[in-house]
Amino acid sequence: MAKIASVGSNTPKNRAMRFLVTLFIIALTVFMVSPFIWMVSAAFKKEADVMTTQLQLLPGYFYPNNFLKVLGFNSASDYHFIRSYANSIKVGVLATMVSVGSSVLAGYAFAKLRFPGSGALFILYLSQLMIPSQLTLIPRFVIFSEIGLTGTHWALILPKVVSVSSTFMMRQAFLSVPDELRESAKIDGAGEFRTFLQIMAPMAIPSIAAIATVQFMGSWNNYMDPLIFISNWRQWTLPLALNAFVGDTGRQYGLTMAACCMATIPVFVVFLSGQKFFLRGLTVGSVKG
Amino acid sequence: MALLFLLPSLMGLIFLSLLPMVISMVASLTDWEYTRGLGNWNYVGVKNFLDLFTDAWFIKSLKNTIFYTIGTVPIGIFIALVIASLIDNFCSDKIAGYVRIALYMPNICNVVAVSVIWMALYSTQGPITNMVRALGWEDPPRWLANYHWALPSVMVVAVWAKLGYNVFMYGAAMAALPRDLYEAADLDGASEVQKFRYLTIPLLQPTTFFLTITAIISSFQSFGYTNVMTKGGPIDATYTLVYYIYKTAFSYTKTGYASAIAVVLFAMLLVVTIIQWIHNNRDE
DSSP states (O other): OOOOSGGGSOOHHHHHHHHHHHHHHHHHHHHHHHHHHHHHHHHTSOHHHHSOSSOOSSOSSOOOHHHHHHTTTTOSSOOOHHHHHHHHHHHHHHHHHHHHHHHHHHHHHHHHOOOTTHHHHHHHHHHGGGSOHHHHHHHHHHHHHHTTOTTSTHHHHGGGGOOHHHHHHHHHHHHTSOHHHHHHHHHTTOOHHHIIIIIIHHHTHHHHHHHHHHHHHHHHHOOHHHHHHOOSGGGOOHHHHHHHHHHHHTTOHHHHHHHHHHHHHHHHHHHHHHHHHHHHHHHHTTSOO | OHHHHHHHHHHHHIIIIIHHHHHHHHHTTBOOOGGGOTTOOOBOTTHHHHHHHHOHHHHHHHHHHHHHHHHHHHHHHHHHHHHHHHHHHHSOHHHHHHHHHHHHHHHHSOHHHHHHHHHHHHSTTSHHHHHHHHTTOSSOOOGGGSTTTHHHHHHHHHHHHHHHHHHHHHHHHHTTSOHHHHHHHHHTTOOHHHHIIIIIHHHTHHHHHHHHHHHHHHHHTOOHHHHHHTTTOSTTTTOOHHHHHHIIIIISOOHHHHHHHHHHHHHHHHHHHHHHHHHHHHHO
């Protein structure tokens, strides 16, 4: 990112200033992430050493038992952590596929296919941004109950079929693909769907990756929907398992922090590897289109 | 042809968004309990809405939600603006990148994990309580269990979790600011504070506006932290509107009444959105 201020000039005074502010920012950042540092540190401690007055980053021993207990080894009770993990991955992948698929198709239709009422329909889509999910939640619950979907993962996956922000982003992405490409494919005899799949969709891969990361993280971290739609532990996703685990183990902070580590660190890894796409997906939502 | 492309999301829009919305609006005028099944309800007119005025729990939830919004949104955005502008002005690109990503981490963490970590930090022997003691406050409150401290304690978590997002959005906006204005200010001998006050803040106004509106909307829908950390308590200290909707609809099965609260929430968000819409159109 470009520097906007004068401090680019290299006088000793400016250099000292830059050094001091950078130190301050780094200290502040460490302070802000310190809850996570504390989480990791506590997860590796015996219970008696977690809540002490003197700060100790790592104990003088190696103690992986908290993690083993969370996973159900050396422990009388099973917290279904591994199963919930698998469920979260399954729901995340399917929800991402459903939402990416439908938003790419819809975004393409809004950007490239002329049809009567397309403008009005697009405004109807955008108007959905105003509707809080709580307004539709109760009827959604009842509708899903009537058709037997509550208590299944489909109750978490199907609603992702309509994602306004993703559709909007895909529309923007396809608008920037030149029409000539589409026309020449047609002249070569490709049908509408084949043109879309083989010529147009590949042009939008960066945007598709961006909405896919946003959707996956959204599904992975979703708490309210599973809380309402899922009751049986066999279908639990990670946030529910974590919540139940904490309810059971209460004040055994070493244990609960180990559980938090396992719930968060994989997301950090996914985020760090996909951050370029993810952060890109964020800024697109804020520009006027 | 276009219809084929639109079919999946159009079906979703109709059956998972528009239809439920209409059902909610209708249900808000009834005495519906969802366990009786869809459509099995009696019309009671606007009774549910009138009842809200005398419902102490609703009024407390509304007050809490407004206090939460006023207490988190401006502070969170202002801190982010200062930090983002310090990063942009003084840090090398490499350090700026690392700092932004590190600050962003709480935002990608699920709300249950964040809540559980902070419950440990806030506990009576936890690091926060110890730190406050070390600073000379000998008898600090039990944060989340104290009627007066519970909501502010939750708000601290909310500001912390959101900060990285705000800093990132400001960072992206600052990268696009016109540099020549700053060079001109330098020639005129403007100080850093003057440039921040008279250039950066006004130039970033659209970003500030966007962040404020979206933060208000998400604060009004706050649910997760409260549900995990305090269950709305102690007593009603951390009841938010959405938590109250959740309790009313699913614990007390007063679905019609809960729908009425949801409609009120919708109306309030609609006002915020209309303000945003007018504001955006005025700019163009």
